[in-house]
Amino acid sequence: MPRPAWIVISYEYPLNERVRTLLRLEDLFERALYFSGRADSTEHHVALISLFEILEVAGRADLKSDLLQELERQKHALESLRDNPQISQEALDQVLKDIDITSRGLLDMAGKIGQHLRDNEWLMSIKQRTSIPGGVCEFDLPSYHYWLHQDAEQRRQNLNEWLGPLLPIRDGLAIVLRLLRDSGKTAKYVAYQGVYQQMLAGRMAQMIQLKLAVDLPCVPEISANKYALNIRFITAGMLQRPKLFEHDVEFELTFCNL
Numbered sequence: 001m002p003r004p005a006w007i008v009i010s011y012e013y014p015l016n017e018r019v020r021t022l023l024r025l026e027d028l029f030e031r032a033l034y035f036s037g038r039a040d041s042t043e044h045h046v047a048l049i050s051l052f053e054i055l056e057v058a059g060r061a062d063l064k065s066d067l068l069q070e071l072e073r074q075k076h077a078l079e080s081l082r083d084n085p086q087i088s089q090e091a092l093d094q095v096l097k098d099i100d101i102t103s104r105g106l107l108d109m110a111g112k113i114g115q116h117l118r119d120n121e122w123l124m125s126i127k128q129r130t131s132i133p134g135g136v137c138e139f140d141l142p143s144y145h146y147w148l149h150q151d152a153e154q155r156r157q158n159l160n161e162w163l164g165p166l167l168p169i170r171d172g173l174a175i176v177l178r179l180l181r182d183s184g185k186t187a188k189y190v191a192y193q194g195v196y197q198q199m200l201a202g203r204m205a206q207m208i209q210l211k212l213a214v215d216l217p218c219v220p221e222i223s224a225n226k227y228a229l230n231i232r233f234i235t236a237g238m239l240q241r242p243k244l245f246e247h248d249v250e251f252e253l254t255f256c257n258l
Helices: 017-036 041-058 063-079 089-107 121-130 142-148 152-181
Strands: 008-014 186-191 195-199 207-213 218-224 228-235 249-256
Touching: 008 017, 008 218, 017 041, 017 063, 017 152, 041 121, 041 142, 041 152, 063 089, 063 152, 089 152, 142 152, 152 207, 186 195, 186 228, 207 218
Parallel strands: none
Antiparallel strands: 008 207, 186 249, 195 228, 207 249, 218 228
């Protein structure tokens, strides 16, 4: 009888602030785009809250410039693989095409990221109230209550108009994260009695990806610096205080670096 497939949960741990920002934005864009495509007013509320969070995270750094520089660096690195027989030229051409299209989209973004949202006084009045628990009740923001009762297609159109100018950022970080995830080699390890340590000896990585069997009742706690990687597996129960999972744990580990 064939052995069943190993069903895993993947955990990603960023090792610098830039990758941390990209992972947060990736999660927020996925949420915003998912809920904006739905029909219920509560789902559209979640989409708008996610849009405000994107505005906050993306506005903290020179994200556009960083993405453009990284895409250009990756383009030069990939061009050097043009004559490599082990590389699919069709796949390589597609990635390079995606980089060119995305770079043009980023270059066409005028002004500060999300400025079209900041210029919308109505949106900013809602954003200001979202920082207060329950601050967007109908008696606080009757105009927002009115919008939530408009036709679902009208709300979707509004959300797409607000999200659209930010999509070049989403496209750029998607390429960078895809290349980052594909950059490492995966190896299997064992954390004896729930603890694992690896001396890095100056080995640099931008992100660590850890895969763990979904039926194991534990989660990884990861800490790392340029000298060592430390992983402790902690019990995952919600009804008890977390403690060290004192059993041997098999897991897969990938060091990702562009």
